[in-house]
Amino acid sequence: MSVSAELWKLESAARVPQPDPTPTSAGVFGRDVLADDPFAGLVRQVFVSTESSVAPRKVLFLAADQETRVVELCEKSALTLATLSGQKTAVIGGALVSPSAKRPPQSVTKSNLWRAHSVALSDRVWRLPGWLFRDRPAQENFEPRGSMAEFRAIFQYFIFATRAGSGELPAFAGICDAAVLVVTANKTRKEVALRAKQQLGQYKLPLLGTVLIDRVFDVPEAIYRRL
Numbered sequence: 001m002s003v004s005a006e007l008w009k010l011e012s013a014a015r016v017p018q019p020d021p022t023p024t025s026a027g028v029f030g031r032d033v034l035a036d037d038p039f040a041g042l043v044r045q046v047f048v049s050t051e052s053s054v055a056p057r058k059v060l061f062l063a064a065d066q067e068t069r070v071v072e073l074c075e076k077s078a079l080t081l082a083t084l085s086g087q088k089t090a091v092i093g094g095a096l097v098s099p100s101a102k103r104p105p106q107s108v109t110k111s112n113l114w115r116a117h118s119v120a121l122s123d124r125v126w127r128l129p130g131w132l133f134r135d136r137p138a139q140e141n142f143e144p145r146g147s148m149a150e151f152r153a154i155f156q157y158f159i160f161a162t163r164a165g166s167g168e169l170p171a172f173a174g175i176c177d178a179a180v181l182v183v184t185a186n187k188t189r190k191e192v193a194l195r196a197k198q199q200l201g202q203y204k205l206p207l208l209g210t211v212l213i214d215r216v217f218d219v220p221e222a223i224y225r226r227l
Contacts, residue, residue, distance in 0.1 A: 037080050039076050039077050039079075039080040040080055040084065042077055042080075042211065043077055043080050043081045043084055044084070045208075045209075046059055046178075046180060046208060047059070047081060047085070047157065056176070056177035056178045057156065057157055057158060057177060058148075058157075058158040058160065058175055058176045058177050059158070059159055059160070059176055059177065059178055059179065059180060059208075060160045060161075060162070060172050060173060060176040060178070060179040060180070060205065061073060061074050061077075061159060061160065061161050061179070061180050061182055061211075062162060062163065062164060062169070062179055062180070062181055062182065062196055062199075062200060063161075063162070063163040063164065063182050063196075064163075064164055064181060064182065064183045064184075064188045064192050064193045064195075064196040065163065065164070065183075065184070065187070065188050065189075065192050065196075066163055067184060067187055067188075068163070068182050068183060068184045068187075068188060068213065069184075069213065069214075070093070070161045070162070070163065070182045071091070071093050071094055071127075071161045073161075073182060073211070073213060074091045074093065074159045074160075074161040075091050075121055075125075075127060077159060078090075078091045078121065078125045078127075078157075078159050079121060079122060079125050081157055081159075082122065082124035082125045082157075083124075085156070085157065086124075087124070087155075087156035087157055088124045088125070088126075088154065088155045088156055088157070089124060089125050089126075089155060089156070089157040089158070089159065090125075090126050090127075090128050090151065090154075090155040090157070090158050090159070091121070091125065091126070091127040091128065091159050091161065092127075092128050092129075092130055092132070092133055092158060092159070092160045092161065092172075093127075093129075093130050093160060093161030093162055093168075094127075094129060094130060094161070095129050095130070095131070096117055096118060096119060096127065096128075096129040114128065114132060117129050117132070126155070130160075130162065130168045130172070133148070133151075133160075133171060133172070133175060134168070134171050148175055158175075158176075160172045160175070160176055164192075164195065164196035164199050165199070169199065169203075170203070173200070173203035173205050174203070176205060177206075178205065178206045178207070178208050179200050179205045179206065179207050179208065180207075180208050180209060180210070180211055181193065181196060181197060181200070181207060181209070181210045181211070182210075182211045182213060183210060183211070183212055183213070184212075184213055184214050185212055185213065185214050185215040186214075187214070193210070
């Protein structure tokens with residue numbers, strides 16, 4: 001996945017005020033940290049507050065089409081976010097361990113059974129299956145999941161990953177503070193991207209901007225960055 005800080009074309013948008021924002025400082029997200037990490041620019045633009053807005057803690061990364069590798073983007077962004085902020089981050093999306101293989105946990109606060117269905121990407125980043133956050137059973141014989149309050153005691157940031165038109169979108173949109181649209185260079189069609197944007201509008205979820213991935217540079221990226 002080719003990425004560059006110059007490609008994160010994020011526009012300013014009204015953000016939903018948070019009752020319990022995670023305190024951060026300029027030093028934590030300072031530009032001297034991970035200077036060579038192409039995901040650092042994206043993380044700072046999405047998760048750092050400005051004078052006119054409150055930084056979101058729960059962001060939905062919505063893939064415009066099925067081919068866009070949104071989960072991979074979210075995992076790499078989460079690793080960068082955890083390093084920059086020093087906080088624990090959860091990436092939510094995908095089934096991971098088959099729900100039929102093990103019984104889903106009833107409550108994350110009463111048990112650590114959710115770990116059996118998740119993957120530790122680092123000591124501060126976990127990838128969790130989307131069905132843990134569904135507001136109703138994802139399939140037959142599923143119990144409804146616990147509330148977000150249960151997970152806030154463990155994670156400070158949440159990155160949700162799904163695609164337009166998926167069954168997870170309504171539940172995720174109701175949880176998140178803002179969204180980022182993800183498109184693939186030379187693959188995602190304009191009308192498909194616009195349709196995905198319209199879906200976000202239906203849920204009244206603020207759109208921070210659009211991320212372009214897998215761009216092929218006409219010149220080596222190291223030279224492109226100096227232009």
